[in-house]
Amino acid sequence: MGEALLEIRSLRVDLPPGADRAHAVDDVSLTLGQDEILCVVGESGSGKSVMARAVMGLLPVPRVRVGAGEIRFAGEELTRLPESRMRDIRGKDIAMIFQEPMTALNPVMTIGRQVTEVLAVHTRLTGAEARRQAAEFMAAVKLPDPEAMLDAYPHQLSGGQRQRAMIAMALILGPRVLIADEPTTALDVTTQAQILALIRDLQREKRTGVMFITHDFGVVAEIADRVAVMQHGRLVEAGPAQRVLSAPSHPYTQSLIAAVPNLVPRKARPLQGVPVTLALRDVEKTYRARAGLLRRAGRTVHAVRSASLTLRRDETLGIVGESGSGKSTLARCVARIIDADGGQVLLDGVDLRTLSRRAMRPYHRRVQMVFQDPYGSLNPRQKVGDIIAEGPIVHGVARGEALRRAAELIELVGLDGKALARYPHEFSGGQRQRIGIARALALQPDVLIADEPVSALDVSVQAQVLRLLADIRDRLHLSMLFITHDLRVAAQVCDTIAVMRHGEIVESGPAAEVFAAPKHAYTRELFAAVPGRNWRHPTAAAPLANPQPTG
Amino acid sequence: MRGLRLLVPALALLLGILTVVSSPGALAQKRGGTLVMIVQPEPPSLASYQNTAAPIGQVAAKIYDGLLEYDFDFKPHPSLAKSWTVSPDGKTITFKLQEGVKFHDGKPFTSADVQFTFMNVLKKVHPRGPITFRDLEAVDTPDPYTAVFRFSKPAPYAMAALSGYESPILPKHVFETGDLMNHPNANKPIGTGPFKFVEWEKGQYIRLDRNPDYWRKGEPYLDRIVARFIADAGTRTAAMEKQEAQLAAFSAIPGVELSRLKALPFIDVSIKGYEMISPIVLIELNTTKKPFDSQKVRQAVSYAIDRKAIIDTVFLGYGKPATGPISSNFEANGLYSKDVTNYAAPNAIEMANKLLDEAGYPRKGDGVRFEIVHDIIPYGEDWRRMGELIVQQLGKVGIKVTLRYEDVPTWLRRIYTNYDFEFNSNFLFTLPDPVLGVHRTYWSKNVRPGAPFSNSARLTLPKVDELLEAATVEPDHAKRAALYHQFQKIVVDEAPVIWVTELNFTTVSSKKLKDYLVSPLGVYTSFNRAWLE
Amino acid sequence: MRARLRFLARRLALAVPTVLFIVIANFVLLHLAPGDAAEVLAGEAGSATPEMVAQLRQKFGLDQPYHVQLARYLGRTLTFDLGYSQRQGMSVAELIGKRLPATLLLMGTTIAIAIGIGVLLGVLAARGLNTWRDRLISVFALLSYATPLFWAGLMLIVVFSIKLDWLPTSGMENVAAFYEGPKRIVDIARHLVLPALTLSLFYLALYTRLMRAAMLEQSGMDYVTTARAKGLDERTVVFRHILPNALLPVVTMAGVQVGALLGGSVVVETVFAWPGLGQLAFDSLFSRDLNLLLGIFFVCACLVVVANLLVDIAYTWLDPRIELD
């Protein structure tokens, strides 16, 4: 633990009037050592990101200001520094990388110019010399073919490559402090693993002090030397990673850790002889950029390639894969939101794929879907009651009866009756997902498709929604198709697992077997990339109850 | 070469100063300078031999000469014709032509050109030619400088139609070949006049430069005349105010601005120079359809129109109440008659109401007798203001008027082809002789669908036809006048048309522009003696 | 370079059906207008005889059945022969050729002023958000957007030309003087000031508001925070990062504007006697000189197609994400 490099003393950041609380950061004192990675962890709205930006002096000043406290760095008090001096420090002594690689780089400037710009601002290095040093650093962050990369534009790079370029840009002047604001949250798990490894190696090599902001305890377990836990703007606990992770002292930390599902799969349930409700046979889906009048056929994307799966009654089949693997497309083909190009979608033996829209109507009722984005899945202009009741109404149920059933369902998903008369924008993310679930259940479906239902939620809220889903599934004997990229969630919820990659199902089988002995190389790589995979938190709640499947 | 070109204007300037210095006393005719004249709208072409639209004459008259010129008493004076003798029976006119006259392309002017112009061009394609020279049988050319006109019947009116404007003399060697209706030289005229055509920038200007070999030695005095086209009235006024232009005729400057411009020291406003065309504003009634099939209704409406109010508000006082088909300008030569029904009598409104009641159109519940549609001639804002005034005036006698304002093509077809109108405002040039400008509106043989500005009221009175046909050929001036007096008495009483005002076109000019107004044709003259101070 | 040529060829090939459709649509539309050129000419000639009108109609080919006229017109247009204007007595191509430079000069200057000043004011307003500068510029933009063009034009003439006598009242050149060479250019420039100013008044407001909105939207983006995190000063962040991205919607708007700009010029050309296509179109409509009017619409269509092409190319140059597909 090196001598204190960055010291935050009882920092307070005030929010503008009318915000939902007075201070984003309230009386926080924290130190960042010379050669260590300090993970600041907390749920959304905990103030971790605001604190990081306060250090960099990037707060949107008139509306959000540092109210009290000090930030001392190498003898200087950053909050009192004139803007010109602060600009010298930014990028040279303290550097920062951000969460959204897709939008964090200027789309109309080449990567080379954006990296050498740092040199131009802080040193007299320009032209070929600057470019040479930039290329050198591109290699340091393991970017392929650095020379070509310098002339490339951001949209020509993958998410991971862009994050590497960001890191190169931040570390090129050898800053003594690096602030990383959830740099891997938006990345696929395999890419995330590589970036985490890169940051740890560079940190050790350059002995920089890294303040790593995250909401994912797996990441904390993977790379943190010390941990600081924040809640509603206050620092609730801090200390060496091993201690905090294995024996958290503060009740909030304990509840957070408990909410993180372990990478331990559910015990297999005897499913032999249980009838198959849904069977997919060689389902095909290809997106072909429309060949224009004169334009030769555009790029074709094989989203789903001959996928075959079976789903029994009461079974939860998890489809796991990274973004772009085709798992969502497959789910949408089943719910007939998208029309597959080939293969069969058999529901109790009836092939839904070839049905006309009119013939499909009765079957829509039996397959319902819960969506990912709490803010996009509910019509903002409709009252909650209408959202839930519209399904049955469309299928001929009288309005009064449909609303009565909606009242029942809203209670079932854990919200009070008064919610029916209010609009979606008056609810939190977790509450909106519950409304989404109520809408799906309104038509009493046989198969429930959950497309990443919890990935947009905080880990504590995630746990509650997962428990609700499991509870409903067991009570209503639903078969469920559960789409996710988070193996921990899959382990907690699914009976069987299917792994998808570039549109193909590379492996499938009971969860326990797949987790214990993955057959396909990609599955192994996927499991290896889960951050903090060896960490078993002590007070793990028993995996969700194992009710007996009924006939 | 460049130096030389600079030398010429410098010399001209020097010459100019010399002449002024040498004769300080009299205001010597000063050589040089460019006259910028505003012409509105831009002429469709410069073929004044085939198209008599108002703007064309303003430019073409500077390029083409005529056989004769006229003074303010309509008396003919020599132009290309040095002298002329009329045979006792009035059927033969012999012209002695100027000698040594050259066209702008250097070719000599001879009697063959006169013969070609009248017999092959004016009699065939000129809008008024076939009527004016109907009885001209032949033009003999005994020698290159003598042209003998032989008429089948005496044509007293013909003598008034030989100006450069009405009958431009064309070079035979140029117009002999090619289609006269669409001749390549239509827009690149070659004449004998004091100014030569140089270039025409469509939408901007036409440039005429001085003709150095003009047959009147020493003339013209101006170096150059530029005709400019400006669509917006306000902008035209501003151009005159800023002395960017020195002349604007045919009411190019709106009446309302005149009082303000007159106050400027360098501006002169005059209404002289339009006596040879004497325009009359009139309202054509469709005598074949209700309600204007009844003479009483027509007379009543004629009484109801307050001509003085229209002249004062719409034309700002520039005009005289019209009493009949022939303009009061013809009082001088006796053709105009005052002995007609006076629709501007003090008791006009009571007469109107009485006649309407007699005609069987009592006032209904809301005080309205009947409704009519008033078609407005689409040549500018003044006619819309007149329409709006008429709506108020006829409203007082219980006639509800709705205005209809369409563009020129639609209006022409509605009025002169389909006759689909009830009450249409218009203004016509009555020209120097009734045969040229008056007959077309009242002669029943001129009821010809498809021919613009013909007898749209479709008046068919045998008595009127008789009188007009007799007057056409009557050589004796006094008898001819008596015939026209009778014609006026009948037509005014019949009231197929409401004569509103004898329009005074206004000409706004810079006081620096001298001796441009030398004839009743006004700006339709060659400006050979015009000069700039 | 080959890709660019192939793109150009394909875009032009794609444009042909559009332009053809426009030509046919215009032909059908204009023939709905009552009255025809022969009557107008006869009308202007004063008391022409019906025989003469029939003769004119026959010469202009107006007596042919409708579809024959259309077929003949299409045949000529395909060979880029725009036909003959009866009224003006010149070929349509020559007529438009004489007026096109004036229109392009007016439109070019107007777009330059509108975008140039519009972008400048937009940036100033966005930089000083909610300060007096922002509100002043926004009100000015609204005022110039709401002023009827002809009213503004007439007022400018009264003030700058008559009262102050700084600028000529109208026309493109001082016709009396017939300047040559550089003096002529200065003369035309002096004539161009007021009409270009009047026409750009309206579009200036559009671009100012568009630029301000674009700047506001871009300054909220993540890459701006990254740039600040690199220690760049505010000016560099705005002019090297925000501005290039904010220009994209402005370029798109410019492409769409070409057609509308030509329309707006009718009023300005009338007030300032500017010898452009707008006024020519206006006069030819009211003399039913349909050959000329169709010719002008055809040239407008080509102008718009070319303008859109230029905008697309400018777009690929400004925004690397767009390739010549």
Add this chain to the structure above:
Amino acid sequence: MSSTESSVGGFWRRFRRNRPAVFALGMLVAIVLVALLAPLAYPGDPFAIVARPFLPPFHDHLFGTDQLGRDVAAGIARGAMTSLLIGIVATVCAMLIGVVTGGAAGYFGGRTDVLLMRMTEAFQTIPAFIFAIVLVAILSPSLESTIIAIATVSWPPMTRLVRGEFLATKNREFVQACRSIGMSDARVILRHILPNCASPIIVTGSLMVATAILIESGLSFLGLGDANLMSWGYLIGAGRTVLRTAWWVCAFPGLAILLTVLSINLFGEGLNDALNPRLREAG
């Protein structure tokens, strides 16, 4: 989450914060009142001659008289109804066409999209104002022909906007949810997509009213307005030839147009900020 008042209350609270917009709303209400009360304040025929021509303003006649002696104030008051009527009716027609074509192109995509958008582009190649003049020339100047002309030239921009909005909303998850319920296209469009595109459509619509009034005044300036109808454009068109001697005949109607268009725009901007607050906080 944001404060829990219903959406309408929230809208008014946000709209009130934008002072210029509130001022503009006041102006608009005043103008509409003038239009409605005009027949009472200035009864009879606005074209009637009431006094001598060219009486200067602010004496016995508020805005003076024109060259025929008609009361300019009566003209403006009675003209308000016509100009507003033309502006609103033309805009509503243009919006209908725009929403239908834009919606179809955006929602169904594929061949319909290409066809409709190609047609919209073709419409925009003819300069809008010249196209309006052609239409009025064909139909002869009247109230109806002015409205038809303005509507025909102003729908393309609305089509482009609606198509963009439909494309964006069509891919949102709550629309996919509707499809998974088996809802008919019509119901999806009317109950889900259109309500969420309402705010940009309303804002653009308000700006189109302003443009429509400007076009109407342009047409009247060129003498193509309805001859029997008193409108601001007519007043300016008639007053233009006497501009230099009687400036007030042109000035006051011009001012009326300026104020109306200005307040419509300010109101439109206020509407836009209130309907989608996200834009407000940026920067």
